[in-house]
Amino acid sequence: MQSDVSTLRGRGELLAVIESRLGAGGGIALHGPAGIGRTALLEAVACTAEARGELVVRLRPVRSERLIPYAGISDLIAQLPSPPRDALPPAQRAALAALRQGLAPRGGTPATARRLVLPMLLAQCARRRPVLLVLDDCQWLDAESAELIAFAMRRRPGPRIRVIAAERRPDAVGRRRATRLCPAPAAEIAVPPLEADDLTEILEIKGLPCRTASRLHEASAGNPFLALTLGAALAPTDAWRPTPLPEAARAMLRERLAALPAEALRTLLVAALATEPTVTVLRRAGREDAAQHLRVAAEAGVVAVHGESVRFTPPLLATVIADDSSADDRTEAHTALAAGAVDPVQALRHRAMRSSVPDSSIARALAEAAGRASGRAAAELYLLAADRCPHTHAARRIDWLVAAARSALAGGAAALAGRAAEAVLAADAPPGHRVSARLVLIDLAGQGLAEMGEMFAAALAEAGDDPALGAPVLLRLTWASLITGDPDRAADEAARTALAARRAGDPTTEAMALSVLAQIERLRGEPGWADTLTQALVLPANPAPDWLHYGPRYVAARFAMMDDRLDEARAALLALLVVAEKDRIGEARVEVLRSLSEVATRAGRCREALSYAHRAVRAAQRAGLSPGPTWFTAATAELAGGSLAAAAGFARRGVRASEQEGDILYLRRNLHALGQAELRAGETRAGVAALRRLRELDASSGGTDPMIVRWHADLAGGLAALGEHAEAVATLAAARAAAERLGDNPGLAGYLDRAAAVVLSESGQADSAVLLSASAAQHFEQLHQPIEQAHALLVQGSAERRRRRYAAARLAIGAALAIFLAADAKPWAEQTERALAGTSAAGTPIDLGLGLGLTSTELRIAQLVRDGASNREIAGRLYLSVKTVEATLTRIYRKLGVRSRTQLSSRLPTVVPAAAPAPVSEVTTSV
Secondary structure, eight states, X not given: OOOOGGGGTTOHHHHHHHHHHHHTSSEEEEEOOTTSSHHHHHHHHHHHHHHTTOEEEEEOOOGGGTTSTTHHHHHHHHTSOOOOGGGSOHHHHHHHHHHHTTOOOOTTSOHHHHHHHHHHHHHHHHHHSOEEEEEOOGGGSOHHHHHHHHHHHHTOOOTTEEXXXXXXXXXHXXXXXXXXXSOSSEEEEEOOOOOHHHHHHHHHHTTOOHHHHHHHHHHHTTOHHXXXXXXXXXXXXXXXXXXXXXXXXXXXXXXXXXTSOHHHHHHHHHHHHSSSOBHHHHHHTTOTTHHHHHHHHHHTTSEEEETTEEEXXXXXXXXXXXXXXXXXXXXXXXXXXXXXXXXXXXXXXXXXXXXXXXXXXXXXXXXXXXXXXXXXHHHHHHHHHHHTOOGGGHHHHHHHHHHHHXXXXXXXXXXXXXXXXXXXXXXOOOHHHXXXXXXXHHHHTTTOGGGOHHHHHHHHHHHTTOHHHHHHHHHHHHHHHHHTTOHHHHHHHHHHHHHHHHHHTOHHHHXXXXXXXXXXXXXXXXXXXXXXXXXXXXXXXXXXXXXXGGSHHHHHHHHXXXXXXXXXXXXXXXXXXXXXXXXXXXXXXXXXXXXXXXXXXXXXOHHHHHHHHHHHHHHHHHXXXXXXXXHHHHHHHHHHHSOHHHXXXXXXXXXXXXXXXXXXXXXXXXXXXXXXXXXXXXXXXXXXXXXXXXXXXXXXXXXXXXXXXOXXXXXXXXXXXXXXXXXXHHHHHHHHHHHHHHOOOHHHHHHHHHHHHHHHHHTTOHHHHHHHHHHHHHHHHHTTOHHHHHHHHHHHHHHHHHTTOXXXXXXXXXXXXXXXXXXXXXXXXXXXXXXXXXXXXXXXXOOTTTTSOOOHHHHHHHHHHHTTOOHHHHHHHHTOOHHHHHHHHHHHHHHHTOOSHHHHHHHSOSXXXXXXXXXXXXXXXOO
């Protein structure tokens, strides 16, 4: 039986730990909630053992067998070879015959004989080959079978008999059962939720689009079964729609709640109905024993408590608790929450939630409170006001629904925004309100505007000749054309938008249209972009906070970053972030965080870049936004200061997400990040292929500014490494021609000079390469871009080594290393260490692998594996990511010709001196 490979994504480290522990003898007790993947892990371990020739005995009882005595032991014994008739004493033979039939031993059979049957059978099997018992769902194992298996394991059956047992862990009692079924030493291991990246990959394999898959990680709290069940019920369109809860998922979540005491469930109902549940909120609502109830719920894996904050894991548990409660219980909980509320708005909300009967006074009070709030909070109050609005106030209800849709969109609450917008379209709303609702639905499509043709057509028809209604629709048509790679049409739409906005007296929309037009002009290499942006900046525009990332101030900051005016860009972006963070804005906050990450990367603040990038990824996931842009930013930050493996992973997913949404803009950028990651990892042909595809997209979409997506230098370096010197030279020549049209730019000159140095060095012209790379280093030093400066020094050192000037090579590479270390540029520092260690005084490589051909990092990881460290422990000690450790182990296995941690340990000397800093192969691409 083969396990589904997709279900084992992200489990490599855990499987390695299990194999290591089992290899040392004893047993493993796995525990975790239903659906977390325990069975998939057990099957993977079983398949590996069978491939080694071991006897694998599987036992997986079901709930209905828990009360059937000896049901489990009967299934287990049936899988063991029958012993010769004279191999067992008569009493054991009688007991064995009864147990094979699932019967209690006959009255004359001594208890000792019954207990000795399994130990004797296992011992006889182990003489022929190792035995692995795989026990799943031990919580359903009948007590009699559990006692017999536990007795056999207490007799210390020896290293040739091992056990891996798994169970859910609702409480401490359940945890002990699996451990008792394992021989000593038994290790308890919790199966953790999957990381977002791994779960997204599994869901993509199952056919879900990247955006939906990313959203389901939060909904499922990393539980793969729950995520797959939710994904199977999702509609293929409308990414904003709330995640439905199929009955299979609901039943699984109910089972997790079933073991909880009634009073704990009442406390959890109050928490589920609270806006932001905390221990204090629960106590003020009359749940005096809240802390005790939450501890019980946390042990059952229902909630996570961090200080005062209470969070359901997964969040859908709150929905199940609320749905399964009676109307009277919900009314009682809302009454208690209203009485205990500190905030009068929250008290009003809970008073309104006590009954669904329309009430004009409550509806007006809710709407007034919503007008004083913002984001999600305002949206929830406006929606509640609309729900409580009587039919005599139908016009107000439509107003409140439009306000709810806009507030929810600004606050990143996609499901609330979509629900409110669809309610407007379902009502007899006036054209202005209908256009507003359609614009919200268009904005919810994110980067997937190519699929919104019908919605655009309907919005334009409803706008008619009114420029105030038409201008915002035309603005989004401009974005759609730009995203899908049609800059000419985008420029025409931007001009139409600006004209319509001017006629309507709407300077805000006009400024945004001119800002987009400036981006298009710059993309096409037209020098007039600066004048267009200036026109936008001088308009008396006051874009709402949720539109600030489309306004001229944000575009000006992006242009400052592209032109390497990094301090100016950072100051402007930080000011915008204050606004976005204050109002908890969704997309605007994500975009500003992304830009801050990119600025930090170029400025050599790698730790800051990673922090901003991952904040953006998390915020986009929570808001249900398109993941392509944030995955590009994360890939760029990882290239500079994280790991090449993580960068490649983000970039590949970004490519897929952009392809799925028809987003040519970020398809190009993710291809650039992927090309860099592949080149720097030594996959030169794959990297060049990605960059060639990017070149084709640029040519077809009219992109001519080499400063926006700086792929030319990377492609030229990769081509030179492949010996394609003519194409490399032509690539650089085209970039220089475009640069001349745009005017002088020292940063661009530095990029192209460094790339030219790579081409010259690969062509045997090392003298010229040294001069050009040294000049590039000076350019970047003046621009305060340390990573680019150090990269130029690394290229210079490589050229010096080709000239056999080893002292000069060590001097340049050593200077690069110092800069990379100061910038926390880990992947760059690693490859520079290797370049430095690879050049001795005589120019011969230094063998850091003690004759094994390993680098120092590989050697250190091999040593820690030999000492029994897990991949996570190794990552912590060496300040690496777990994925980096896994990738490095794969290389070590390949180099040494081994296939397991045990074989690896046998290849290492008993005493190995401390390894030098790890060198990683030198490459010639740009960040």
